[in-house]
Structures are given as structure tokens and as C-alpha cells.
Amino acid sequence: MTDSLIFAVPKGRILDEALPLMARAGLTPEAEFHDKSSRKLQFGTNVPGVSLIRVRAFDAATFVAHGAADFGIVGSDVVDEFGYSALYAPVDLKIGACRLSVAEPQELAATDDPRGWSHVRVATKYPQTTSRHFAARGVQAECVKLNGAMELAPALGLTSRIVDLVSSGNTLKANGLVEVEVISEVTSRLIVARPAFKRKGAVMADWIARFREAADATSE
Structure with missing residues (x-):
């Protein structure tokens, strides 16, 4: 060639x-x-x-x-x-192989039901995908664009939730977060x-x- x-x-x-x-x-x-x-x-x-x-x-x-x-x-x-x-x-x-998921703090997830969301504020590197996903569910998504350290956003009060790639889930766990919804398999x-x-x-x-x-x- x-x-x-x-x-x-x-x-x-x-x-x-x-x-x-x-x-x-x-x-x-x-x-x-x-x-x-x-x-x-x-x-x-x-x-x-x-x-x-x-x-x-x-x-x-x-x-x-x-x-x-x-x-x-x-x-x-x-x-x-x-x-x-x-x-x-x-x-x-x-x-x-991994997945693109919505995650939130463990204490919030204990009482939260994603099916009841009407508006979400999320930190993510994927604003277009995130907006499309939530729009299809009739949920208004306010996306804060970050290129890394997504897990810090809830801890520092920037957003309540994040959308990010998840593989083992260890990084989420180490930062007190849990997956609550999978957007896509990757x-x-x-x-x-x-x-x-x-x-x-x-x-x-x-x-x-x-x-x-x-x-x-x-x-x-």
C-alpha cells in the first residue's frame, strides 16, 4: 500500500x-x-x-x-x-468498553428518583449528548462544560450531578458518587x-x- x-x-x-x-x-x-x-x-x-x-x-x-x-x-x-x-x-x-452515565452523591441518590426529574444541572465533557438524552425524556438539562475532574463538581457545589465515562466505578466511589442512570454503552x-x-x-x-x-x- x-x-x-x-x-x-x-x-x-x-x-x-x-x-x-x-x-x-x-x-x-x-x-x-x-x-x-x-x-x-x-x-x-x-x-x-x-x-x-x-x-x-x-x-x-x-x-x-x-x-x-x-x-x-x-x-x-x-x-x-x-x-x-x-x-x-x-x-x-x-x-x-465502558459506559456514559449520570452520577450523583450517595446521600442524594438515597432519596432521589431519576424518573421524577424535570430539570438537572450537570457537569460534563459531553454537553450535546447529555442535552439530547435528557431532552428525549422531557427533562431540561443545564450543562456545565468541564474537560476533567468531573467528580469534584458536586463536592464543590458547582453542580449536583455529573455525566461522565464509567468503567470500574472506583473513581466515583472514591469521590462519594454513585451511578443513577446509564446514557449509553461505549x-x-x-x-x-x-x-x-x-x-x-x-x-x-x-x-x-x-x-x-x-x-x-x-x-x-
């Missing part, structure tokens, strides 16, 4: 699971990618003409959606939040820029097939 392609991968928790899957699909980064002292953000791979960029998950979706990268990996939470029309997510990679997806798919259809179709096969092998 000699077509020039850029593949975007997210920093953080998904990357450790993504790398073995990428290898099964036939794509591995150069050695410097694993050098924690390296300040590079773009790396070569074992495939001529295919380079890799390592960025934040939300930025990976933006790079692909705007054509700066051709394809990549992000969580379905990111795909849903942005709703980019130029983004195609053809493969559920079956890694990075897994990582292969994303493709629709313009790239139109311009480089054959090579992109081949990579999609490779990642689908790798994902299916992962789940066996």
Missing part, C-alpha cells in the same frame, strides 16, 4: 488496547512511538506511506472529520458527541473521513476489512 495515509490514535486508556488490535490489522508504529521521552506527535509505521498521529481522543475525531487525517480510532462517545457528517464509523472495534470505533473514502476507496476499504477482521478475532 503506497497511498499516503494518516492514522489518528487517541492518547490515554484506549491506546493500550488499540495497539495489539492495530498490529493484528497489520499496522505498527515505529519504535520512537513507544519512547515516553519523545516529543514527536507524528510517527512512521511499518507500512510505507502510512503515518500515525497521537492526539487527544476528541481531537482525533476532529482531525479525521476535517480531512487532516484519513482514519483513526475513537470511542463511540466521541462520535456521538460531535455527530460530524464527514465522519464514517464502519467498525466496532470491541475495545475500550466501545471504540474505527473512524474514516468520508472524503478520504471517496478519493482512496480501494485502499480505505482494505483497511476497514483488516480492522473488522482484527476486531472479530479479538472477540473470539
Whole structure:
């Protein structure tokens, strides 16, 4: 494959699971990618003409959606939040499983019933998804946008509830919070820029097939 392609991968928790899957699909980064002292953000791979960029998950979706990268990996939470029309997510990679949930302090949850909510004030990194979820239930959601440390919001009186990704639930527990509602189940997806798919259809179709096969092998 000699077509020039850029593949975007997210920093953080998904990357450790993504790398073995990428290898099964036939794509591995150069050695410097694993050098924690390296300040590079773009790396070569074992495939001529295919380079890799390592960025934040939300930025990976933006790079692909705007054509700066051709394809990549992000969580379905990111795909849903942005709703980019130029983004195609053809493969559920079956890694990075977690859930997007509403959580609140334990003492509030002891007497609270989500079915009775008419208005909520929540801290979240996902204001669009959160607003859509509550609007579908007829609940008015006031979203306070935070990019991290979500669990501090109830303790410091910023909001009563949060909407955030939950895996083990240990972080919630450590901060006196409990899940009260699941908005969506989340897994990582292969994303493709629709313009790239139109311009480089054959090579992109081949990579999609490779990642689908790798994902299916992962789940066996």
C-alpha cells in the first residue's frame, strides 16, 4: 500500500488496547512511538506511506472529520458527541468498553428518583449528548462544560450531578458518587473521513476489512 495515509490514535486508556488490535490489522508504529521521552506527535509505521498521529481522543475525531487525517480510532462517545457528517464509523472495534452515565452523591441518590426529574444541572465533557438524552425524556438539562475532574463538581457545589465515562466505578466511589442512570454503552470505533473514502476507496476499504477482521478475532 503506497497511498499516503494518516492514522489518528487517541492518547490515554484506549491506546493500550488499540495497539495489539492495530498490529493484528497489520499496522505498527515505529519504535520512537513507544519512547515516553519523545516529543514527536507524528510517527512512521511499518507500512510505507502510512503515518500515525497521537492526539487527544476528541481531537482525533476532529482531525479525521476535517480531512487532516484519513482514519483513526475513537470511542463511540466521541462520535456521538460531535455527530460530524464527514465522519464514517464502519467498525466496532470491541475495545475500550465502558459506559456514559449520570452520577450523583450517595446521600442524594438515597432519596432521589431519576424518573421524577424535570430539570438537572450537570457537569460534563459531553454537553450535546447529555442535552439530547435528557431532552428525549422531557427533562431540561443545564450543562456545565468541564474537560476533567468531573467528580469534584458536586463536592464543590458547582453542580449536583455529573455525566461522565464509567468503567470500574472506583473513581466515583472514591469521590462519594454513585451511578443513577446509564446514557449509553461505549466501545471504540474505527473512524474514516468520508472524503478520504471517496478519493482512496480501494485502499480505505482494505483497511476497514483488516480492522473488522482484527476486531472479530479479538472477540473470539
